[in-house]
Amino acid sequence: MRIISYNVNGIRAAMGKGFYEPTFALNPDVLFIQETKLSEALRPLEIPNYHLYSTNSKVRKGYSGTAVYVKNPPLTVHYGLANGEYDDEGRVITLEYEGYYLVGAYVPNSGEGLKRLDYRMEYEDKLRAYLISLNAKKPLVYTGDLNVAHEEIDIKNPKANEHNAGFTIEERNKMSELLSSGFVDAFRYLYPNKVAYSWWSYRFHAKEKDAGWRIDAFIVSDSLKDNILSSSMEKDFPYSDHCPIILDIDL
Numbered sequence: 001m002r003i004i005s006y007n008v009n010g011i012r013a014a015m016g017k018g019f020y021e022p023t024f025a026l027n028p029d030v031l032f033i034q035e036t037k038l039s040e041a042l043r044p045l046e047i048p049n050y051h052l053y054s055t056n057s058k059v060r061k062g063y064s065g066t067a068v069y070v071k072n073p074p075l076t077v078h079y080g081l082a083n084g085e086y087d088d089e090g091r092v093i094t095l096e097y098e099g100y101y102l103v104g105a106y107v108p109n110s111g112e113g114l115k116r117l118d119y120r121m122e123y124e125d126k127l128r129a130y131l132i133s134l135n136a137k138k139p140l141v142y143t144g145d146l147n148v149a150h151e152e153i154d155i156k157n158p159k160a161n162e163h164n165a166g167f168t169i170e171e172r173n174k175m176s177e178l179l180s181s182g183f184v185d186a187f188r189y190l191y192p193n194k195v196a197y198s199w200w201s202y203r204f205h206a207k208e209k210d211a212g213w214r215i216d217a218f219i220v221s222d223s224l225k226d227n228i229l230s231s232s233m234e235k236d237f238p239y240s241d242h243c244p245i246i247l248d249i250d251l
Contacts, residue, residue, distance in 0.1 A: 001251045004028040005104065005216055007145040007199070007242035010037040011044055011067075019239035020045065026234070026246065029071050032093070032104030034145045036065035043067075055079045055090040065090045066106050066144070072097075081130040086123060094134070100224075100251055101140035103131065107147040110165035117170060120147075124174035131219075132181055139221035141249065142183070145199075145242065146217050150175045150185065153195060154214040166215055178219065186218040186247055187231040196233050199242045218247040227251065 004026060008014035011033065023031065024047060036044060040056050044067045054067035074095035080087030095102040105127070110117040134140050148171045149155040161167045179185060187196070197212025206212065218231060229248040237243045 001029045001249055002027060003030045003032070003102070003141060003143065003218070003247045003249065004244050005032040005034070005143040005145075005218070005247075006237075006244040007034040007106070007216060007240060009035050009240040009242065011065075012037070014239045015045070017239045019237070020047070022237065023239075023244060026244065028069070028246075030095075030102060031069040032102075032143055033067045033069075034065075034104070034106035036067050036090075037062045038065050044069075053077050053093055053095070055087060055093060057090045058088050060089075063089070064106055066093050066104055068093050068095065068102075068104050070095065074102075081126050082133065085126060092127075096138075097251075100138050101134050103134070103140055103142040105142065105144040105146070107145060109147050110168065110171065112165070114163075114165060114168065117165075117168065121170060121174065124171075124178075128174070128178050128181060131178070131183070135182055135221050139224045141221075141224070141247065141251075142219040143217065143245070143247070145215060146175070146219075147215055148172060148175050149213045149215055150179075150217075151188075153193070154197075156197070156211040156213070166213060182222050183219045184222055184225045186220050186225075186228050186249075187214070187245075189225055190228060190231055197235075198233050198245055202241055216242055216245045218245065220247075220249070224249065224251075 050069040057064040076096040078094040152158040198216035200207035200212040227250040
């Protein structure tokens, strides 16, 4: 199975740059999209041979939002975390299949001046509890824009960013807690010392200099780690400040 995750930073803007055709040319079985920035009245395009599920922010127009395209329809679709928590910002979609779950998320950014760090910490705790509860039933793949560079190798300039959103010790510790709860980071499991990024600022020619962050990831149940075939980034996609990340896994 090929799973792709892509933060498009506004699906209408990405469409204007022509992202659909090259993204689907990668032949995903599952394509999770984050930051669609659509209102409840709008949906992403329907694509032949794919089933589409999406959720949008209900508290702020043109903000957040996630979607997923799948070749095979799931048994169930769930929005938000346990009891639908955090679906007011359209952040999480869970697909249930016979032998596994797929969870796509757009994790809250802690914001300028870390003004949402407390909100983010609460989210991380509830997310971890939710994933643990799913993992107790079936193994899972959790992916999306996770908004944290977990280790120094995952960011170009760690010292300069250690107090910035996405690289605070608090956020990094929450990822460590998640991974110690029965999960592995697929890319880092395969490539312990490889440098690769998934997001580059639009400022300062960051992508040209490859001054990036690896904040998009696949987190898989420990029981699935030997099923991981490959994990990669499509850096040259110019349709967003993120690039698609790809997981090939035997499910």
